[in-house]
Amino acid sequence: MKLSVIIITKNEALNIGECIASVSFADEIIVVDSGSTDQTREIAQELGAKVTLADWPGFGQQKNRALDLASAEWVLSIDADERVTPELAAEIQAELKHPRADAYRIARLSNYAGRWMRHSGWWPDHVLRLFKRGKARFNDAAVHESVQTSSPVAVLNGHFLHYPYADLESHIAKLNHYSSVAAAMLHAKGKKTSVPGAVGHAFWTFIRIYVVRRGFLDGKEGFMLAMMACAGSFFRYNKLLLLNKQNKQGD
Secondary structure, eight states: OOEEEEEEESSOTTTHHHHHHHTTTSSEEEEEESOOSSSHHHHHHHTTOEEEEOOOOOHHHHHHHHHHHOOSSEEEEOOTTEEEOHHHHHHHHHHHHSOSSSEEEEEEEEEETTEEOSSTTOSSOOEEEEEETTSEEEOOOSSSOOEEESSOEEEEEEEEEEOOOSSHHHHHHHHHHHHHHHHHHHHHTTOOOOHHHHHHHHHHHHHIIIIITOGGGGHHHHHHHHHHHHHHHHHHHHHHHHHHHHHHHHO
């Protein structure tokens, strides 16, 4: 059975080469780029990917654009900061010869500040990424998109390797961006908050990651991650509070 790999990118020159190399077993690799100013597109093309330039409508819609360009019977969606291990590559190829289901969840092992995170809610972090074309699509969420399907779903034994943040600066930048998008989504749904509410959400985020999900077992990196998530939650609800205030002033 033939396989298309789909990847969406913007300024992923540091990642895209290793990402594409890890899926070189695929019959087709499609990259939809939203205006990279680095060498992302050139690197992808040199490695044999089919590259399309597009505007940015949000994660879910962009991944559906990439999906619509796929021509193989099966599709694997992978992010530029992820890698398919040789073991997972062999498992995917073997599975597609005799599929047990129309869609598959795959675990992700994520690296944070040089440590492979086995707790903190980051492992096994199963994501639905491999599916038969026509049997699944991404939702339209601007961030934290996911694949939706009504077909049977199985789980593979292998896992992706995930490198979500190159350094602390990139983590902070993503927190700032994602919290703005998330606040706008909450505001559009009519959600309200307050200063105590923002503090409460942030505090619970830290407790959930560091205590409930045993982030303390991930050492100092687990503490760092929990604190960053706490800050991201605080940013999100403070931005929502300001949006609510602006909306009230405009009435």
